[in-house]
Structure formats: C-alpha cells, structure tokens
Amino acid sequence: MADVINIQMPLWQLLLLLLIPLAAITIMVVWLRRVAYKHSAPEEKRDWSVPPLADGSGTSLLHCWDVRCKIVTILVCSFAIASLSHLEPALVAIGVSLIILVVARVSFAKVLLRLLAITGFVCMFLVVMPFSVPAHNGDTVLVFNGMDWLGFNLRGLRLAATIAAKAIAIAVLMEPLLSTAPLPVTLHGLSRLGAPEMVGQMVLLSYRYLHVFRHEAWRMSSGMQVRGFRKRTDLATLRAVGNFIGMLFVRSFERTERVFDAMRARGYRGRFPEPAELRLRTRDLLLAAVWLTAGAALIAYDRIAW
Amino acid sequence: MHISDGVLPISVTVGCYVASAALVAWSARRTRNEELPKLAVMTAAFFVASLVHVPFGPTSVHLIIPGLTGALLGPSAFLSIGLGLLLQSLLFQFGGLTALGANALMMGLPALACGWFFQRYKGRTQLRQAFVGGLAGAAGTALAAIILAILLVAGGEDFFGVAKIALLAHIPVIIVEGVVSAFTIGFLTRVKPALLQTSFLRQTKAAHG
C-alpha cells in the first residue's frame, strides 16, 4: 500500500478546478430548466374524450408491458443500481437507463425536470466530499499553495461522482416507470403486488387536492400581496407566514370534511371500486427476465471486476 | 432536505425501508380505516405548506414542517408524511423510490416525537400552546437534521464532512421553522382549537354518527 500521494498545485488552479465546473453546471441548469419548462407546458388542444396514452404515443415496448412486471423490474433495477459501489458500473447504469428512456419514448423534458430537482443535493456532494474525505493510504490529494488543510482528495471526487451517477441513473429510470401508464393504473399495479388498495387511492386523492390547495394558497398569497405584503427577514413576515399556514390548514381541514361527506353521500363505505383488471402474458415475464438479467450483470460487473 | 437515490449504502437503504414500513403500518392502524381519505386530503395541505419559502437573509429557506404535522395529526403523521414523500417522488420529480424509506424515517420520526411532545406539554393557555408549538416545530427540524446526519454517517467516515455541512445548513431552517410554528399554533388556538386535538379525525367522526 502506498502512502498518501500529495501533489502540490498553485492556488489559482483550485479556482479552475472548482469555479469553472460550478459555473458550467449553473449555466447548464438555467438553460436546461428553461428548455424543460418550455416543453412541459400543458398542451390544451388535445382531445380529452379518449384516454391519455391511447392516442398513438403509447405504442412502445414499455407502454404495453404489464404494469406489475414493470414496477417490480424497475424497482429491483433501482435497488441494484443503488448498490453499486464503483464509478464505472454506475456510468454504465446511466447508459442503460438512457437506452430504456429512448425505447420508452417518454418526454425528455420531464426527465430533465427530474434531473434538475436533484442537482442541488448532488452538487453539494461534488463540492464537499473532495475536501472532507479523510486521506487514506493510496489516495491522491491535490494541495494548493501548501495549504494542507484544504486538500482536494481525488478519491472523494470519485466517490461523489459515483453517487451522482447512481442518482442520475435511478432518476432517469423513474420516468419510463411512471409516464408509460396513467397514474391510476400504475398505482393499481402496485396494489396488486401486495400494497393495500388504499395506498393508491390516497395518492390519487392527495394529488387531486394538491392542485386545489395550491390554487387556494396562490389566491391567498395574492390577497396578501395586494395589501402590501412583501417577504422580508423579520418577525412580521414570519408571523404572516405562520397565519397563512394556519389559515391554509383550517381551510383544508374544512374542505377535508366536505370531501369526506361528498364521498359518503355517493356510497363510499371504506372501499374504493376496483379499477381495470390486469392480464399477465409470457411476453411480459420475458421482458422482465431480460431486464433483471441486465441488472444482475451490472452488480456482477461491480463486484467482480474490482 | 431530502436524501437522493444512491447516497446511502444498500444495507442502510433496505433497513430504512423495513423500519418505515413497520411504522407506516403502525400509523395506519392508529388511524380509522374509513378516515384514510381524509388523511390523504390533509396530506395535500401539508404538502402545499411545505412549499412555502421564507427569506432568510440573502437566501430563502423552505419549510419542512415535520413538527407541525406531528402536532396536528398525531400518530397518523407518519402515514401522512410517507404518503407525501411517495407523492413527491412519483409526481414532482424529486427523490427516487429507493431513498423513500430513509426520507420517511428522517421526517416521520421527528413528527411522531414532536407530536407526542406537543400533546404532552401543550397545557391550556394560548401563550403556552404557541410556545410549546414553536419548540416542537424547531425540534422537529433539528431532529430531522440529526437523523439525516446519522444516516449519512452510516455510510462510513468518508461522509462525516457532508454530514456536518448538512447539519449546519439546517440551522436557519430550525430557527425559521420554530418561529413560524409558534405563530401557526397560536393562530390555530384562537381560530380553530379543535385542530390541535390530535385525535381530531376521530372526534368529528363521532359527531357524524
């Protein structure tokens, strides 16, 4: 085992090493966000008398895959990816996810949004870990201007990059899972796999009222703005926000009661009606098998090759 | 702050899943079966509340509100938080399914602890309720940050630095969260005290017969 390898570097190279990637990432994020939002704007003109996904876009392999197989496979694959511990397999995993993405023909903009959501957390790792990882034997540490306490550990960078790669691979996988079937069908598949039926219904209900409450919250905040409220760092702002949240809860609670009444008035007695029944075909299982093999191969690659 | 996929070692990820599944089951048992839809609708409200951003100096922090959730929902809070996180990972492009267990533990355990704390010590006067509510709110976020740090540290000593930074980053959130919770609880004691009875889902049911 070799000792820690110290490489001395002038300070300005630190700036190069840190600032340029950071700036690049920031610019990318801003640009991608714009692209993503532009493409994810709802198209109002579509025909709502047919089920979504029945209009030709849903012909890919994943769209007609049995939803239970899809969930199991993608979940298992996600866990497989999460268990990788080296950078190279993780990069391969990204490649696999991207291939699936292309096969599934899902909206690229939505994938971008998913990726953007994790940038903050991942960037924190990329920035913090190279400096904070303790130096072990065999590590390469870049030291700038002789400041030993600020060693840039390449092993840390590698670790962070592995984490980032895994996060991206899994995030990319989520989109083919979710947008190749309407949400209720996916949730039903989940329930047929053993999760209580109620879980799916609760997700749907929350999703439905999320929109209502967001709209309500928006109207309330414009009501506050009209009366001159601007958020500042002071106690008055916190008081107003506290009241705002309290009011939001009171209104939601009242609505909760009414919604529950409405459900009971239409015959709800603790059970939701069953949605579509599912059929399992050999083809579905075959696809699952192929996929799971790929996942297993990834793990094998991760464990054996290193 | 949520943990994203691929950060935690696989053993911790699976362990968290098992632990939070058990807690969800317990939480669901403490909620009446018929009332689960109500909980779902309330979850949406908590979700919206957690989207509120509050400026803090030059940056802004967004609320996490595990403390408030616990104070209002009691034992059902864990279920509600799990549901909210599932929703977030399914529809709002944040957090993959593998980190769900860890995130649920990180937010749900403080909610349960703070809910219990609030109900135990809230007393009767409005002022005291607001004060205890504020403490619960602050403690909720602090606990969440500590659990986050512990989970990160479980990945080995390489993660110590990240854990420390994560803890530090939560300090402003803890302050803001505590003050806002105090005001929210103060508001509710005056306007709708019924909401602060943990078992409120049950009480109103009784009224309906």
Add this chain to the structure above:
Amino acid sequence: MHEPLRPIQKPTLDASLFSMRRVFYRYPDDIQALSCIDLDIAGGDRIALVGQNGSGKTTLIKQLCGLLLPTAGEVLYKGEQLKGEHLDRNRLEIGLLFQDPDDQLFSHTLLDDTAFGPRHQGLSRQDAEQTARKSLQRVNLLDMAYKAPHNLSFGQKKRAALAGLLAMQPNVLLLDEPTSNLDPHQEEVFLNLLRDFSGTLICISHNLIFLYELCDRAVVLDRGRIQHDYTLRELVSQRQSLREHGLDFSFRLVHTASSCDLAQSKPLDELHRTPTLPDVSEGKSLVFLRDYHYRYPDGTLALHGINLSIQDGERISIVGENGAGKTTLLSCLLGLRQGLGEFHFAGRLMTRRWRKTLWRRVGMVFQDCADQLFCPSVREEITFGLHQLGYSRDESRKRLTQVLAMVCLEGFEERVPLHLSGGERKRLALACVLAMEPKLLILDEPTAGLDPQGEELLLDILCNLDVTLLLVSHDMFFVNKLTRRTLVMHRGRILEDMPTHAFLQDERLGNLNELSYTYRRRSRSAILTMQHEHEHSHLHQHLHTHQHRHGEVEHDHFHEHVHEHTHRFAHIHPEDEKNHDHMPRRYHDHDHPGYEVEDHDHDYPGHENETDDHH
C-alpha cells in the same frame, strides 16, 4: 305577526317520501342548528329551501341524506328511519350537490368520478362507465371525459359534479347553492338541466329568481326553525314576510325592470357604440391601458389588445362570461401580473419597478373573502395593510375605528374573522381594503354567497363611498346601482364600452356575450306582477281589543268588526285589466290607526271568536 296561513295538505304517510318528525340538531360545539323541524316531502316535490345565511339550511339538507343524524327526533325516508342499513341502501338514491364542485370531484379523471357512484351501486366496470358516459353527455362534457377536474373551468366543474349525481339516477336531488359563481349563461344551462330532472328536488339558494323558475314549494328557515311552508308564488309575492326573514330581494327588482320597459321603446342601433380608442390624454386619467396583452405561461392569450381609460372618480362595471378575462385584467391592474403593452396609472408608466408599488393605490375585494382574511382577529386583519403602509400605532387605531364604522362592524375588533357570518366577512374584507384608502377600488363579484339582506347592506355602504370604482359582476342590479359605465368583455377583448343604462337596455348584448339575462328579466316581471301592491279601500274585518260597553257592562276583549279604510296589499293584476280583482284572497296584516275611537256597533252578537274570511 303572520301565520303560515295555508298549512300544506299533510300527505298521508305512504305518499310522503321524506318526513321529519320533531327533528333537533346540535353541533358538537354546542350550536343549535335545527330545532323542532316537522316537514313532509312528497315524491316529485320541488322545494326551495330559503333563509338567511346561518339559518340551518345546509344542516337540514345533510339530515335528509344521512350525513348528519338528528340529536333528537327522526327523519324517515320511504317510511323508515334514515340510518343504519336503510341509510346505506337508500343513500345511493339521494344525490347531494355541494356548493363547491371541488369538494365533489375527487377522482383523477371526470369519467372515473362520474362512475364512482354507479360503481358503488354495484354496477360492473363497463356498465358504470357506460352510465357515466351517458350522464356526461347529458351535461355536455363528454369530450372532456379523461380530463383531470383541476383543469376544468368553474362552470364545467359544476356540471361535472351534477353528472356524477345524475349517473346514479337519483330519486332525490339536494342542491346547495347550485348557481353561486355561475355566469347567467351557465346558470340557464344549469336551470335547464335541472328542469329535465323528474324526481324530487330540494334546492338551497339565495337566487329567488332561479328558484322561481325551478321550484313550486318554498320552505323558509329562520334560526333553525321552519317559519313558512307554502307555495313559491306566495313566498315571492309577500314582501312583508320576505323582509322579516332578510330575504327581500325585491329591492333588486324595481329599478331594472323599469329600464327593461324602456328597452322596447328605444331603437337599439342608437345605443350601440363600438369601443373607441381612448384619447391620448393619459395625463388626466387614473388608469390608462393601450393595446394591452396578457399571455399565460402556458401560452393561452387571456387579454387581447385592451384599450381602456378610467377617469378619476368614475364608476365602471365589467361584465362578461366566466373566463372572459375579467379576473386577469384585474390582476394586471393590481400589479400581480405583468402583461405586454402600455399601462399608465395616474399618469405614470407602470414599469416592472413601479408595478410593485401599485398596491398602495389599488385595492381589491376578492370574490371569496377567505382568500383575503388570514389573521386571528379583526384588528390584526385591518392593521395588517396599515402596517405595510407604515402607519404608526395611533394612526392605525384611529383608522381602525373609522373603517369599522364605515362598514357597520363597530365593536368587532377582537372577533375572529373566520367565525363571522358571510356578510360580515365580506364587509370586513371591504374594510381592510378601505383602510388603506385606495384610489381605485376593485370589487370582484361582491354579491357571491350573500343573502339578500347582506346584499342590501353592502349596497348601502358601497353607494356612499367616494372612490373610483371598478365592479366585476354578473349581477345586473348591482351593476345598475353602482356604476355609470359598462365594459363588456368577451374572450379577452373589450367588446363594448357604453353607459350602463344603455347596456341594460340592449337586449342584443346578452346573446352576443353568451350571457343570457333574458330569462331573469322574464321571471323578474312575473314576480313584480305578483308583488304589485297599492292602496285601495274595501270593507274588511278586524280583530281588536278595547274598552266598550254592552249595555250596562263595560269591559274589553278581542272582538271583530267590519270597517272600511284604505290599506296596501299585494295582489295580482290579470292581464292589462284596469279594474282588477280585489276580491278577498287571504289574511293579511295591516295597521288600522285610530280604531279605538272609531264608531262601531258593539252589540253585534257574533263577535266573540268567529273567524270569517279575512281580507
């Protein structure tokens, strides 16, 4: 004093669908909502349930569909008590339409939602879907079947909620404020849908004109008790009793109806005026918009080339169908949204920076005051805005008392806004805005959800204000009373800009704008005819008590005798007949001043307790 004169013929038990026997209901927080309700409802009845805000109407309806069980007494449906298994079985025949359609549309798509009821009635998936499609067809929403409810407009949501009930083929429909927030066109669509419904119908509404078209029996609730139970025609024709229950909406009828009459006499072309480009003297006008556009983030064009100039002190109304862009225009004026084009306020071009200061000079009362009231006390609510304006504590206190007096809420400082009644909340929201002394006051549907008494009070307050006023409303009465100029909006454009009186006379505009005011006018004149009253004189009998002598005995007791003097009462004028019928119809109450001294015969033998036909 007035009695429910003609007790409705009590139907025999098997004929009545619902019967409530001495029903009491008390909420868990100790509010007595219903007391001693006795009510029989026959199959096929169309009942209007009216009463002031907070009189227990919604509670009563919830009793009828088993959502609340009475604290005492019993509710029978088809002869059996509505609870337990009987309730579970029959609940599916009773449809309840909530005031806010969002409460009712809880599924992911419209089709799922509409099929929810039928599925619970035991239909298979395919059958339920078939039924759901049929009923969506009925409300004309089939092309939206797979849309999520949150992407629908308000009127569509309301119809979708009705479709969900119709799919269950209910025997009974209970409707809670079906017309609130709907524009007149949607209201008429809704009315026609409900007319086609053949079962029993119980409808809560403050919109008596709508009720007049739909229902034939009226039940008046007052503080949890049934005050009257008679035909709807009787209800609307008795101004006196309407007034006592705070329901007198006739103050709305008088003026507009007369302008309706005018409409026929004037040539329409004269009134028609296309909107002209406002003169460029923007220095003088308070608000000046030129070629203003607004596009939503998703690309829909909400405002389309708006040209508008508002002078200081003007009172303007904006009318238009739901979704015409009225609310968007308001939020642009408030500085909440930034559109493209010129916007000057008080002579200054509103750039991005200046837009942020508009709140100091523009105030708005929102349609739903819950969006505006978020403080735990009235005092904090009002001083919230003053604090933002930088008022000192003393000044705020002074201002607080002033505005509370302006809106008739004196002494409400420590009350909780959420616990106030609908009308009080509306006035509080108004006070919050007035406290900031805006130059431009915007009102968005101020009458939504108010009972007629609340409306009248609000109208009084608004009439006495001295500000530039911009009113958005479907309520032609308010438009007429409060404004002198009307802008007609349609699909993001201002179609017409004309004097209010001319707008009200222009029949053509209704159709142009997809707003149908015609049916309201028709009912209005019908009701006016019924409410017609004037003085006349005829012989009638009175019940009096005063000292008098019977030969030797001097005493006092109630006794009846006949007088002739003039008095007022409401009666019908049959078509154009000048000398109309004043035949005795019913008991009515009127003053009889000076009866003590009036000379009459006390030896009349049959004076004790006889009750003849009263005039």
